[in-house]
Amino acid sequence: MKNSFDEKILDEAKDWIKANQKVVLATVIQTWGSSPRQVGSRMIVNEKGDFSGSVSGGCVESAVVSECLSLIKDNKPCKKIEFKVSNESAWEVGLACGGEIAVYIEQIH
Amino acid sequence: MKIKTLEEILKKKSSKTEFAILTNLENGDSEIYLPGTSPKGEFSKYAVEIENFFKSKKNGVIENSEIFVETYIKPIKVIIVGAVHIAQYLVDFAKSLNFEISIIDPRGYFASEQRFPDIKVINKWPKEAFEEIETNSSTALIALTHDPKIDDPALQYALKNKFYYIGALGSKKTHENRCQRLAEAGFTNDEINSIHGPIGIKLGGKSAPEIALSIIAQLVSQTYKK
Incomplete structure (x- = not known):
């Protein structure tokens, strides 16, 4: 459904920042084919790798967490990541559902 | 950011x-x-x-x-008539679905703030209550009292104002009687048939949260057909 005024992820981001944590916001910005979470879905990640919210049905969350951690480590402001259909010949992350998504990650500073 | x-x-x-x-x-x-x-x-x-x-x-x-x-975008307005047990579960479901709920019930002992914290509860008869709520064709009505004195005026208001979803709780028999009363009040067959009654999709459950789930599921599905 459309963005909800009751959706709590951004409030949680604020709480984490108040607790002196570094926070990266991940947002689904584009989808192709069947993807479990719609454009605008969100997840937050802190420097310890704790996360809340979701950008897929559990398919790419761990990869997004590690990308977010690199963003903090390299002190970069933002990055766009694309996830495609999983490739069986490699142990890479992919969407089991066969969809493709683009996720935008950005530090809140 | x-x-x-x-x-x-x-x-x-x-x-x-x-x-x-x-x-x-x-x-x-x-x-x-x-x-x-x-x-x-x-x-x-x-x-x-x-x-x-x-x-x-x-x-x-x-x-x-x-x-x-x-x-x-602003949430969709959903008006519930009847501050009953099912309404309490509907309020819970609606919170995560971007619906904004108002409740109408002239019976003071039902429509208490303690039973419905953070929800607009109007302790008046539907006719007066609707004067306090702005409605349009993007508004939904869920009638839960199955008491004609309370539900009927609300259903009539919703039909006249072309709410996109109108549902009314009650058995098939209760609903047949309701349809007959609406026909006598001058509503067309098309209008009467647009009411979802008995309300909700068939899940088979009978408990208050199960009925609330079947109602909210129907409401979501109609919202996407809008």
Whole structure:
């Protein structure tokens, strides 16, 4: 459904920042084919790798967490990541559902 | 995103003001945009596209650009008649689904704030209660009292004002009688048939939360058909 005024992820981001944590916001910005979470879905990640919210049905969350951690480590402001259909010949992350998504990650500073 | 922008977003969200977040995916700049105003700075040349996202209630990247638009649109208004047990579960479900609930019940012992914290509860008969609520064809009505004295005037109001979803609790027999009363009151067959009665999709459950789930499922499905 459309963005909800009751959706709590951004409030949680604020709480984490108040607790002196570094926070990266991940947002689904584009989808192709069947993807479990719609454009605008969100997840937050802190420097310890704790996360809340979701950008897929559990398919790419761990990869997004590690990308977010690199963003903090390299002190970069933002990055766009694309996830495609999983490739069986490699142990890479992919969407089991066969969809493709683009996720935008950005530090809140 | 800057902390200042995040704080502004939270403020807009809590005051339920419609807005959009504009993000330049290349450099990470973001702005809050209010519908009907001109987007600032680097976003100004996309004014038409941004407004279109608002109109279509969608989020996405503007074609041939690196600008992401995320819109926050006001929740859909749902009016429940009858501050009964099922209504308490409906309120819980509605919270995570972007529905804004108001409850009408002239019976004071039902319509207490203690039973419905943070919800607009109007302790009046439907006719007077509707004077306090702004409604249109994007409003939904859920009638739960199965008492003709309370439900019927609300159903008539909803039909006249072309609510996109009207549902009424009660058995098949109760609903047949209800339809007959509405026909006698001058409503057409098409209007009467547009009422979802007995309310809800068939799940088989009988408990209050199960009935609430079947109602909210029907409401969501009708919202997407709108």
